[in-house]
Amino acid sequence: MLNHMAMTPDTPPPGFPARNAAPDPVPAPPSRAYLDIMAAQSRRLLETSSYVPAEREDAPEELYDRLERAVEDQREELVDILHDLHRHPEEAFREVHAADRLLAHLEARGLVPQRPAFGLETAVHAVVESPGFDPGRHRTVAVLSEYDALPGIGHGCGHNVIAAAGLGAFTALAGLLREGAGGLEGRAVYYGTPAEEGEAGKELMARAGAFAEADAAIMLHPYFADVADQAWLGRRVMRAVFSGVAAHASSHPFMGRNALDAAVLAYQGVGLLRQQTPPTDRLHAILPEGGERPSIITESATLKMYVRSRDPETLKALSARVEEVMGGAALMAGVGVEVRWDESPATLPVRTNGPLTDRWVLAQRRRGRDPLPRGTLSEALAASTDFGNLSFRLPGIHPLIGIAGEDVALHTREFAAAAGSPAAESAAVDGAYGLAATALDFLHDDALAEAVRTDFEERGGAVDVEHYFD
Secondary structure, eight states, rough: OOOOGGGGGTTOTTTTTOOSSSOOSSOOOOOOOHHHHHHHHHHHHHHTOOOOOOOOOOOOOOHHHHHHHHHHTTEEEEEEEEHHHHHSSOOOTTOOHHHHHHHHHTTTTOOBBSBBBBBBBOOEEEEEEEOOTTTSSEEEEEEEEOOBTTTTBTTTTHHHHHHHHHHHHHHHHHHHHTGGGGGGEEEEEEEEOOTTTTTTTTHHHHHHTTTTTOOOEOOOOOEEOOBBBOOOOOOEEEEEEEEEEEOOOOOOGGGOOOOOHHHHHHHHHHHGGGGOOOTTTTTEEEEEOOOTTTTTSSSSSEEEEEEEESSSSHHHHHHHHHHHHHHHHHHHHHHHEEEOOSSSSBOOOOOHHHHHHHHHHHHHHHOOOOOTTTSSSSSSOOOOOOOHHHHTTTTTEOEEEEOOOOOOOTTTHHHHHHHHHHHHHHHHHHHHHHHHHEEEEEEEEHHHHHHHHHHOOOOOOOOEEEEETO
8 A cells, every 4th residue: 555654745756856845946847757658658659550651663773872872972061061050050031151051062063053032031942954854744842951040049950950951862863863864854943941940931932932833842850759750730920919008006006907917817818728729739928028117007018829739720710719818818907909910921730741751761761760650659749830831732741850869859958969969960861862762752753743642632732821811
């Protein structure tokens, strides 16, 4: 029997950090219990599941060999670019050094890249075609890189790895396409896409005409494991501005209407709303404006929130509920409210293309990796990306490649350190080959291309992303 006398109110249960008896200026460390449980569940799932790609028509083996050599020949340069971007982290729309470095690598290989591109100063665009390319008969594949960093953390999301992998994939494929090696026909387009963190650079580029020439889009993202397909949440940004009436907080408080009260009520209302939302919904907010001094009833207060959900339909429904909470808080405090959505464009969840994922897995196995199938990792481990918007415009994949341990989360200093590690170097090179081989398969294999299109249409086809939330 459990000895209750051995446990005191100050004794934490196993797996939980010790609690301080008195307030402490140092925050308590988070519990690892949930993380450990998820890791154990994933290990059990792995014992009974494996990824089985569909049948394929291979390109000539010589092309894969040449593609792999082309990637390996760039290894030193790709690793140097990875570390250069890691040493010079740049936030969204300010990635001048990174864009210039990508541009120089493309130019050194005889390509003619453009920067700026599609209305963004730090976007990069390059195209390569096989001899006699005919857009009516041949296909186009888009290969993407990201390269912006996080404020205060640097490359805590590993976009330097994404940059090197996408760049290496495109330049390796370009060599084969330009000569029409092994009868290879088609077009590859490189997009250097800025401003993913907290913004939606890909959506801005798409609205300016980018990606319209592509039949499929591919990129990768670093993670704590190799995963063929993981859930990514759609995300909207909401800003609620509460407008009250200022008054002296001591002599005439009854003459005021407190906007901060409304913001606090809204924050609490969102907390209560979470009980009625699906487990993959996410709501997180800050109060960037809450008054000037305690002696004045706050006239203006602001709540800024990220609203996330796994599916476009549930994201739209959750947005409506959140707006109702903002209005209710304003009514309770007797203030006005203006709700502003998507000051930067909303991002949709990622719709992963199954046949393209098959080819990615096979290419990674050639490099000694074995990506986990969907469902092996909990969908609770989900972030957002503007690649989701592309995946609802055209077929695409956004697989994950491991550079860190399972206890290292994205957007942390620990992940930033991993993004400059030998594991990150290997991931960039392995990922470059994986993307290039997937692109090669898509251009070469007519049956695959048809399966890619069919899968996309069966999952709902193209969506009017720009006006989805209107």
